[in-house]
Amino acid sequence: MRRPRRRAQTDAMDLDELVFHPWVAQGPRQVPTFVGGAGSHVVDEYGRRYLDFSSQLVFANLGHQHPRIVEAIKAQADRLCTLAPSHASDVRGEAARLIVGVAPEGLGHVLFTTSGTEAIEHAVRMARLATGRPKVLAAYRSYHGSTTTSIHLTGDPRRWASDTGAAGVVHFFGPFPYRSAFGSSTPEEECERALDHLEQVILLEGPSTVAALVLESVTGSSGVIVPPPGYLRGVRELCTRHGIVYIADEVLVGFGRTGAWFAVDHDEVAPDLLAFAKGVNSGYVPLGGVLVGERIFEAFTERPYPAGLTYSGHPLACAAAVGALRAMHEERTVESAARLGNSVLGPALAKLAEGHPSVGDVRGIGALWTIELVRDRRSKEPLVPTGAAGEANAPMAAFVRACRDRDLLTLVLGNRIHVAPPLNIGDADVATGVEVIDEALTEADAFLG
Incomplete structure (x- = not known):
């Protein structure tokens, strides 16, 4: 019936x-x-x-x-609304060029996604495939998205309903002077103790088992926690020392939100991978991505990267990014x-x-x-x-x-x-x-x- x-x-x-x-x-x-x-x-x-x-x-x-972004979307819609990611695209290439142009040193390639959580998923997959290691470190008081891997990486209570504890994720305490887990009384103390704690976690988990460390360069929706000066440099050094892929999550804070193109710029460090979305085109058409450094890029020069997205680098989204980034430079x-x-x-x-x-x-x-x-x-x-x-x-x-x-x-x-x-x-x-x-x-x- x-x-x-x-x-x-x-x-x-x-x-x-x-x-x-x-x-x-x-x-x-x-x-x-x-x-x-x-x-x-x-x-x-x-x-x-x-x-x-x-x-x-x-x-x-x-x-x-914003008129520049709206105009860019309209102009692209008049030319070509959609295109599979296997084809070359002028607007996709131009968006990548503009993004790489403001990225930290060494991040010379872009995998486009349609969201920030997808960017995290792909960054972690790249790191695991490139290193052959299973574990990923992430901070408490963090949010990395709501798909399977990214919600496990998330450190705040939003993960509880979906957290099976079986995704190879290990959480650690990041610096947070207002609610210090280390009893610190100064930002300098907080930085030093947080880095000591992170190194202990790495050593106890076994460096050879850790593929990547995923870290919001400034903690966003889980508390707007700005790391003390030197902390991101210390994270970069620990990752380099132990062969761990450093993934910067800049989905919320990238493209100017913190007063720099990327929040890692405040500590003058470059991660191996950088996940972005949101501000790349002000959300006018869904777009995210992963900035890829040479270490990871070279792992896939002779073998295919075994993943993809139907709408990777969608022309209308990339046009919005081109319009937004040009406007940000001009204004x-x-x-x-x-x-x-x-x-x-x-x-x-x-x-x-x-x-x-x-x-x-x-x-x-x-x-x-x-x-x-x-x-x-x-x-x-x-x-x-x-x-x-x-x-x-x-x-x-x-x-x-x-x-x-x-x-x-x-x-x-x-x-x-x-x-x-x-x-x-x-x-x-x-x-x-x-x-x-x-x-x-x-x-x-x-x-x-």
Whole structure:
């Protein structure tokens, strides 16, 4: 017997019910339906404008509807919309040239993917095939994606529901001065002790069994943790010494987010492989990839790399990357992001923290910051527990509502408010966003009792 067709639906909220949404319970949602945008704002179906202080999921580095990117996509669509990856493509080659042109030294080739999690999957596969070793090291307080290998590599609680413990992944503690696992009192101590700990993990696991180490150059959605100076250099030295492939995960922080083209640039190191996505074309068409160094490239010059993707280097996505990267050079976007962190956003958030007892820490770099909320500044107890939902998450839910009521989109994860506006946001919009967060934090303060 045939099932009756679902009734025709025209209301936007009804249509949203047809979508199975990631990372949330599938019950009714009270969220705006967005239909347009420009610059640092998006517009809902009623014409209401919201300031995007999250760059969506930290990918709209050049904001919404940037004319150079839109024009590049349209021009490519008029020429050739799609092409299998086995064929040569002028726009694919140009995107690779521009990406290699800003990459750390020695990363001279690009495997294109359609997402960051795919980039991590392929980087790990390359490392295992090139070394013949099974294990991969990754940090706690990390997020590397939601496909099989990348979710096992993830170190924060988002992996728990999918973690079988059987993917050859070993986790270690990275540096985190605010919540040090090593009892450190200075950044220098934290760096030294974190590197000593990492070396002990390598030695105890057996260097000859470790194919790769995967590390976010700046921890992103798991806490916006900027490593102390010298830490990435120390990681590079350990990997070189033990023949381990160093994979830099720059999916969230690459292409200007930290005030440098890549976050490894701050420590002047070059990994063996570098995973990217998001900011490469501001997410206008899905694109990710792996920058490949000579050591790994040479492993596949005479034998095929045994993997691929139907849409690897999709012409429309690559055209968006070409448009975005050319615009970033012309508009000096990376320099703007550095100034934003040093002179505008960083100081404003530090001042804001002084007036709110719920704020335990403010930290960040460039255009990537977080405000960590606590119940008590001395004990550093998080304002909401890990995995909080319902009533347990009431303080953060109240904050989000207060921001949305004031036309501000934020990114809240656990007890943290992530502040990641487009890199080309104006100073006046930054001031508006910080003012709204300041007002909304009174909602969180109220839960301290």
